[in-house]
Amino acid sequence: MADIVSLADGVGELVRDGDVVALEGFTHLIPHAAGQEIIRQGRKDLTLVRMTPDIVYDQLIGAGCARKLIFSWGGNPGVGSLHRFRDAVQHAWPVPLEIEEHSHAGMANRYVAGASGLPFAVLRGYRGTDLPEHTATIKWITCPFTGEELAAVPAINPDVSIIHAQRADRAGNVQMWGLVGVQKEAVLAAERSLVTVEEVVDELEPVAGQVVLPHWAVTAVAEVPGGAHPSYAQGYSERDNAYYKYWDSIGRDRDTFRTWVRDEVLAGRFATETTGDKEGVR
Amino acid sequence: MADIVSLADGVGELVRDGDVVALEGFTHLIPHAAGQEIIRQGRKDLTLVRMTPDIVYDQLIGAGCARKLIFSWGGNPGVGSLHRFRDAVQHAWPVPLEIEEHSHAGMANRYVAGASGLPFAVLRGYRGTDLPEHTATIKWITCPFTGEELAAVPAINPDVSIIHAQRADRAGNVQMWGLVGVQKEAVLAAERSLVTVEEVVDELEPVAGQVVLPHWAVTAVAEVPGGAHPSYAQGYSERDNAYYKYWDSIGRDRDTFRTWVRDEVLAGRFATETTGDKEGVR
Amino acid sequence: MTGAASTTAVSGAQPEYTSDEMMSIAAARALENGKRCFVGIGLPSTAANVARRTHAPDLVLIYESGTLGSKPDVLPSSIGDGVLAETADAVIGVPEVFNYWLQPGRIDVGFLGAAQLDRFGNINTTVIGDDYTDPKVRLPGAGGAPEIAASCREVFVVVRQSARSFVDKVDFVTSVGHGSGKGDRERLGLPGAGPTLVITDLGVLRPDPETAELVLTQLHPGVEVEDVRAATGWDLQISPDLTRTEAPTAAELSTLRTLKEASR
């Protein structure tokens, strides 16, 4: 049975310095509140995994929480670049950022292998591109039946995966719908998992297109209404497209970003009923 | 866009002598009517593929339509043995039946590979069992990252896959829900596909747990209400458990079975508005 | 998959019950509350559903047809009964059952039947006879069993005991128990512990910790060691700590019978 916890306690218990951490959500249901809680609790040396490290990881990278990023597309969708990500890769600011770069197909299959308890996955990908030259986690494998050579990628098994979903019930069964991305795979691939939800309800009414994660496959659930903002939760909120543009102005400049972290993230800790802030704020 | 056809035309157009044919449906939504139409049209030398060759394949095998069976569990669920299947394997009646035998996990992954356009799939299976010794389509493959040895199975890509679903719209978009088995994979793995449905409707109302196959992924749709009987279509009919027991009395004896084919299957051709019965009835 | 129910009545101070009922109830008792249980149809499904209605209300039932957390109010007559999907926490496709839920070792107990079982708990559901290509009896085959036996943290086997079905060595290894003895599972790289419990209509067998050979550890009421020896095709060893199964309680029997009645 999944524990129902506060966001601060959930992050405090489940995310540790040096962990491999995946925050997933493919444009929809991105766990932004949890990302900011990780900044607030001052986690460091994280290996961040995410197919699309958009604003949520620009914030974590800019705040110096990460030492490595495993990803397949790092941009601000519909707007342009991620300036904190660029600054880290191009100028090692605020700390150097190692990268491990894949395609979406490769990342999705790495999660599938992780969720399946397999050490690797096979796909028809990467052939002829420059990615294998720079990414050690792309190798080749020969089909034992046809002799064809295909790409192989190793499983991703995060220490902790964090996702946002629409609802959970009091036992911790999680329900999400709409674009469901790789969230199920990210949770199943992980050792521990935290799901932030729009609301905890008595009964999960079935919804077309739903994905349900049973309570015994989830470590903890935290009720965080609006926890995906500026991403959205179908049925609960709309994508805040203006915020994505606004982020460009925040992320573009180091000082503006630092001010944003101080005023919008660190100050935010007092707004939560936190008890799990063990590491203090740096 | 999928064609909307009669069952007789669908089978007549899409199923050819010597084809690799998969009829799927995991206890739910088993395309029995289509199976009997294949008998009625006198197809022969088929390689039949199915995870659970239950009554539907006992009928096809007993009628002499198959020369080979690729499967993972051949029984009458909840009742006992498949007598026609046994008779074919043990006594080559009415024709010899070659078998290629897997586990469910292996078969499911063979369909997944087929649907994915990959030549093979990898799983943690078969190790220590006697299956690899007798099944040439089980080999071993080494993980290029960990060195671990895992099982590999080749893709299944049927010439034609046939499934039963609850509904389709007039464009041929198919909707099914409840236990959905490996039907999506079977259709996507196949060169051609035929879907029998309970009804063709103007609009597909969303249903929780639905799987939708877009019209451009399906070759033909035939409206065959009750086409899964004695299996069932959730929302439309109940499983006829008594029929499964009754089948034991029909399948047990060659003459009783032959009489059943003559009276219940071949006679049935006059009840359909068939034009596709090209091969005649043997 | 269910056969003719045994009609051997056992009587005494307790309510009357059949040896099949004793087997189902003993199997039900072995399931701890809260465990995730991969359930085959027939005897395993009966036992799991009795457990869920007695001491283990939070037992999580997983059927290979694609249901996680089914809570049927009648005994399903096949693994694909509608009631399993309608009462499940989640319904998923069959590839996902095997790849995402079974293979990674998320399931505590795999609950299997057997046509033939050997002294090391290996299971045969494929062919009877020495020649695979010309079998004496063709059985249904593997189904989900090989990977259930490999991947679940432990395996319980529920099977009626007879000298014909309890053999020294199975004709065909469909699902690996303890292979040819202690250490074989590790050598094969099978992640789960294998069969830790074999529950029959006569008693309970467990693998010897030293050899992994199945030994008799428990006798059902009214059954003697000689009865079990006679129904075993190898020289059955008896545990020095042999115990006696408690007879079914009235509550257990009534639960079992109500379930069975409702599914007729």
Added chain:
Amino acid sequence: MTGAASTTAVSGAQPEYTSDEMMSIAAARALENGKRCFVGIGLPSTAANVARRTHAPDLVLIYESGTLGSKPDVLPSSIGDGVLAETADAVIGVPEVFNYWLQPGRIDVGFLGAAQLDRFGNINTTVIGDDYTDPKVRLPGAGGAPEIAASCREVFVVVRQSARSFVDKVDFVTSVGHGSGKGDRERLGLPGAGPTLVITDLGVLRPDPETAELVLTQLHPGVEVEDVRAATGWDLQISPDLTRTEAPTAAELSTLRTLKEASR
């Protein structure tokens, strides 16, 4: 991913329009009705949605976020906009998009953008500069593009043309076009035909059937060959059958502008 819209106005007897509008409309025209189109956000998505509202009402739009057959009534501002899921024939997980729908070659047209494009249609969206580990500019990376470029039956690239973006050889091959020339795709085992059409704000380029090098085959109204040469970083060859794009019709422009307006 969208940049600042070009404001170069082109005027004449036709309605006024920008070169970006010409590009979107030329790209839209290239999409045949009924085709299945894998759509990237930005210029490709604009063009695909114009096509669906003009000559290609049955165009099937597939977005990598997991929607098959989206019918948005406004231009989505990201590939994950709710409108894409709400109007789709089917919504699926991301692994399924790539494994069941893209990889087996079910998609007719992959519609891609590019930061850098070279004479053989190879695409770079990874890094600008010679040193991957110390790039001059770090771009977003691959996303779905490498497998879209490999697996779709053909690829259309929509990109604004400049000598900086149209280079002799890309700094990094993120997605393979025609590799180092004719026959390379076959040698690499890439199933699709690769880029068959590159639509820019100046004209249209197509691979030469003999060499697979991109040559100018079509000029947008008001653009001269020299303008295109100046905006190309290699010695651009001109097709002997060079044609002139028809200017946008009033209906096309109004469709495009209505879509854009609705999405503000």
